[in-house]
Amino acid sequence: MVGPRPRLGLWVRSRLLAGLLATVALAPGGCAEQRFITVASTTSTENSGLFAAILPRFEAETGIQVRVVAVGTGQAIRLAMRGDADVLLVHDRTEEERFVAEGWGVERFDVMYNDFVLVGPGADPAAVRGERDAAGALARMAASAAPFVSRGDDSGTHRAERRLWRAGGVDPTGASGSWYRESGAGMGATLNTAAAMDAYTLSDRATWLSFRNRRGLELLVEGDPRLFNPYGAILVNPERHPTVKVREGQAFIDWLLSDEGQRAIGEFRRDGKVLFFPNARGASASDAR
Numbered sequence: 001m002v003g004p005r006p007r008l009g010l011w012v013r014s015r016l017l018a019g020l021l022a023t024v025a026l027a028p029g030g031c032a033e034q035r036f037i038t039v040a041s042t043t044s045t046e047n048s049g050l051f052a053a054i055l056p057r058f059e060a061e062t063g064i065q066v067r068v069v070a071v072g073t074g075q076a077i078r079l080a081m082r083g084d085a086d087v088l089l090v091h092d093r094t095e096e097e098r099f100v101a102e103g104w105g106v107e108r109f110d111v112m113y114n115d116f117v118l119v120g121p122g123a124d125p126a127a128v129r130g131e132r133d134a135a136g137a138l139a140r141m142a143a144s145a146a147p148f149v150s151r152g153d154d155s156g157t158h159r160a161e162r163r164l165w166r167a168g169g170v171d172p173t174g175a176s177g178s179w180y181r182e183s184g185a186g187m188g189a190t191l192n193t194a195a196a197m198d199a200y201t202l203s204d205r206a207t208w209l210s211f212r213n214r215r216g217l218e219l220l221v222e223g224d225p226r227l228f229n230p231y232g233a234i235l236v237n238p239e240r241h242p243t244v245k246v247r248e249g250q251a252f253i254d255w256l257l258s259d260e261g262q263r264a265i266g267e268f269r270r271d272g273k274v275l276f277f278p279n280a281r282g283a284s285a286s287d288a289r
Contacts, residue, residue, distance in 0.1 A: 152182025
């Protein structure tokens with residue numbers, strides 16, 4: 001069962017009620033206009049196949065089409081700030097909470113989580129296999145000048161990587177272009193680059209499990225609580241952008257948090273493995289271990 005929902009603000013709730021009482025707009029010829037929303041999200045939700053698996057269920061139930069713009073979290077947030085999306089679904093809790101606090105979004109809701117993993121060549125030149133301290137593992141990679149491919153794109157994964165470097169007392173940017181490479185690309189493309197270079201990289205687990213071109217790459221480091229990776233959904237604030245589709249956008253968030261939506265997320269698997277764990281109750285890193 002899904003736990004209690006935070007209450008929406010009075011203004012938004014009144015808008016939702018008004019939308020429910022409104023008549024359906026008709027296009028020329030008497031046919032109802034197709035309803036759709038734009039969701040700014042991450043490459044991990046798209047590349048893993050999650051949206052392809054769950055969106056048809058939502059669309060069949062509601063008649064609302066979901067158009068996904070899959071980019072890095074930083075770019076997704078900027079799209080939402082410009083009013084180019086109705087809903088934000090990303091994975092950088094600090095920036096998500098700032099987005100709401102600054103008035104760009106209405107409320108943040110926990111939707112699901114997984115974790116990050118460090119992958120690299122089976123030969124493991126930095127000798128990090130089995131390490132439980134991800135920051136320490138990165139420090140050993142830097143000390144050995146082992147090739148590392150960063151997304152370098154201000155995505156949620158890139159931001160998590162930068163936090164881990166700082167925790168390990170390392171600033172790798174001075175080595176940019178030598179052992180530290182920045183792909184400026186999504187997770188799938190970054191994994192392809194790492195595989196071609198026999199390099200280490202940080203990946204979200206969902207994309208790693210869905211990735212087939214591994215060559216000699218292996219999962220080497222996992223289990224550090226700092227690798228916990230929660231995803232949140234936010235309705236873009238219609239007070240900032242009146243074009244936001246409040247009723248449809250909130251319907252999508254409500255469905256994600258419902259028993260049906262949470263079940264759809266949990267049922268999505270690769271090779272029998274869960275890629276995203278339903279999280280409407282707001283699990284923490286300690287809960288997820």
